[in-house]
Amino acid sequence: MLSARGLFQEILDEDESFRLFCSIAAGGESQGGWENGRIAALAPESQRALAPRIARHGADEDKHGRIFDALLRKRGLNRAEVPRETDYTMLLERRGVGLAHERLVRQDPLCEHDIITYLAHSRVTEQRASEQMRLLCRYFADHPDLGRAVRMISNDEDNHLAYCHEELLRLARAGHGRTIQRVLRQCALAEIRVYRDVSLAVMDHMGRILRWPRAKSAALTAGIHAVHAYERLVGWRRMVSLEPPARRDALGGPAEREPDFA
Numbered sequence: 001m002l003s004a005r006g007l008f009q010e011i012l013d014e015d016e017s018f019r020l021f022c023s024i025a026a027g028g029e030s031q032g033g034w035e036n037g038r039i040a041a042l043a044p045e046s047q048r049a050l051a052p053r054i055a056r057h058g059a060d061e062d063k064h065g066r067i068f069d070a071l072l073r074k075r076g077l078n079r080a081e082v083p084r085e086t087d088y089t090m091l092l093e094r095r096g097v098g099l100a101h102e103r104l105v106r107q108d109p110l111c112e113h114d115i116i117t118y119l120a121h122s123r124v125t126e127q128r129a130s131e132q133m134r135l136l137c138r139y140f141a142d143h144p145d146l147g148r149a150v151r152m153i154s155n156d157e158d159n160h161l162a163y164c165h166e167e168l169l170r171l172a173r174a175g176h177g178r179t180i181q182r183v184l185r186q187c188a189l190a191e192i193r194v195y196r197d198v199s200l201a202v203m204d205h206m207g208r209i210l211r212w213p214r215a216k217s218a219a220l221t222a223g224i225h226a227v228h229a230y231e232r233l234v235g236w237r238r239m240v241s242l243e244p245p246a247r248r249d250a251l252g253g254p255a256e257r258e259p260d261f262a
Contacts, residue, residue, distance in 0.1 A: 002219055005139045010210055012146070015077060017209045023080040024088075024202065026068035031089045033062035038104040039118050047115050053163060057122070059255040060156045067149050067258050074145065085201035088194060095190040097121050116168075116176055120183040123164040124191050124239045130157040152258065162245035169242050181240065188239040189232075196228035 011017040036058025043051040072079060084090065093100060098121035099114055110118075133154035140146045172180050200221060207217045227235075 002216070002223075004135060007220075008136070008139060011206060012140075014210060015075060016080075017206050018075065019072060019077045019080045020202075020205060020209065022068040022072050022077075024082050024086050026065045026072075026079060027082045027087070028089050029061045029068065030065035033058045033060075033065060035099070035101075035104060036061060039099065039110065039115075042104070042108070042110045043115065044109050044111055046112060050115065050167065053167075053251040054118075056251040056253070056255055057160055057163065060160065060251075063255055063258045064153050064156065067153065070258070071145065071149060083201065083205060086198055086205065088198045091194045091198060092121075092125070092191065095194055097124075097187050097190045097194070112171075112176075113179070116171060116180055117183055119164055119168050119171070120180060120187050122160065123168060123184060123242075124187040126157060126161040126164055127239045128191065128195060130154070130161045133157050152256065156256075159247060159250035162247035162250040165242055165245045166248065166250070169244065172242065180242075184240040185236075188236040191239070192228060192231040192236055195231075196224060199224045199227075 011021050036054050040051045040055035040058060043054065069079065092098060099110075099118055103114075133150060136146075136150045137154045140150050143150075168180055168184075203217070203220050203224065206212075207220075212220075
C-alpha cells in the first residue's frame with residue numbers, strides 16, 4: 001500500500017533521488033530569497049514600513065536554500081541541475097502569478113498594486129509550503145539528519161503565512177478588499193494547476209531514479225490528478241480566505257540562524 005511516509009522515505013534513502021529533492025527545494029528557496037530582496041528594495045513610499053518584513057521573508061528563504069545545500073553536503077552531494085518542468089517558481093511566473101522577474105530587475109519603484117500582487121502570491125504559495133512542511137514534520141521531526149531542518153523551515157513557513165494574512169487584512173481595511181480577493185483567486189487557480197504539473201514531473205523523475213514499477217507510477221499519477229480535481233473544485237478556497245493570525249507581527253524580528261549540519 002502506498003503511503004506519503006513510505007514515498008518520502010524511499011526518496012530520502014537513495015542518494016540521487018535525495019539530491020534531486022534537495023536541489024529542487026534549494027533552487028526554489030534561493031529564487032524566493034532574491035525576489036523578496038528586490039521587492040523590499042523597490043517597495044513604494046506608501047509601503048516602506050513593510051520593507052523590513054519583506055526583507056526578513058527573503059532572508060528566511062535564503063536560509064532555507066542554505067539548509068538544503070547543507071543537507072546535500074552532509075551526504076557528500078552537490079546540487080543537481082533542476083529540470084525545467086519541475087521548476088515551480090519559474091512555472092508560476094509563466095502563469096502570471098506574482099511579480100515577473102523582468103519587473104524586479106529594473107530600478108523602478110513598485111506601486112501598491114504590485115505589493116498586493118506580491119502578498120497574494122505569497123499567501124497562496126506559503127499555504128502550500130506550510131502544508132508540505134507540516135507533513136514532513138509529521139514523519140521526520142525526530143529524524144537524526146532532517147529533524148532540525150524540517151522543524152525550523154516549518155516554523156518559518158507558518159510565520160510567512162501569518163504575515164501574509166496580517167498584511168493583506170491591513171490592505172483590505174485600507175479599501176483594497178475586492179482587488180485582493182480577485183488576485184488571490186487568480187493566484188490560487190493558477191497555483192493548483194502548476195502544483196499538479198510539477199508534482200507529475202517530479203514523480204516521473206523520481207520513478208525513473210528509483211525504478212518504480214509501472215503500476216506504482218500509475219497509482220501515484222492517478223492520486224495527483226485526484227488531488228488536483230478536488231482542489232480545482234473546492235480546495236482552492238483554503239488558499240484565499242483571510243483571518244487574523246494567531247502569530248502577530250511574525251516577521252517583526254531578525255531571521256533565525258540556521259543550525260550547523262556539519
